[in-house]
Amino acid sequence: xxxxxxxxxxxxxxxxxxSEVSAxxxxxxxVLDDLDASYxxxxxxxxxxxxxxxxxxxxxVGNDDVRFLDELDTPTPDGxxxxxxxxxxxx
Numbered sequence: 001x002x003x004x005x006x007x008x009x010x011x012x013x014x015x016x017x018x019s020e021v022s023a024x025x026x027x028x029x030x031v032l033d034d035l036d037a038s039y040x041x042x043x044x045x046x047x048x049x050x051x052x053x054x055x056x057x058x059x060x061v062g063n064d065d066v067r068f069l070d071e072l073d074t075p076t077p078d079g080x081x082x083x084x085x086x087x088x089x090x091x
Contacts, residue, residue: 014042029072
């Protein structure tokens with residue numbers, strides 16, 4: 001399944017400045033593996049050492065936060081847009 005992945009500014013150094021890239025996979029985990037194969041190191045900025053989503057990174061499949069779905073097992077239908085959004089702290 002081919003999907004598009006929106007890349008936040010802070011991670012665009014991994015994608016050569018591209019704000020949106022294509023990836024393959026039927027689950028979020030498979031998409032992240034494919035992304036890392038094309039853009040080495042990007043997966044390590046999205047997942048922690050335990051292989052879970054980093055605390056301050058939000059990932060959406062379509063309009064849905066994967067933390068309220070199946071996290072890394074969330075299905076990624078063909079053509080869906082995945083958005084990686086770093087949390088912003090303020091005060």
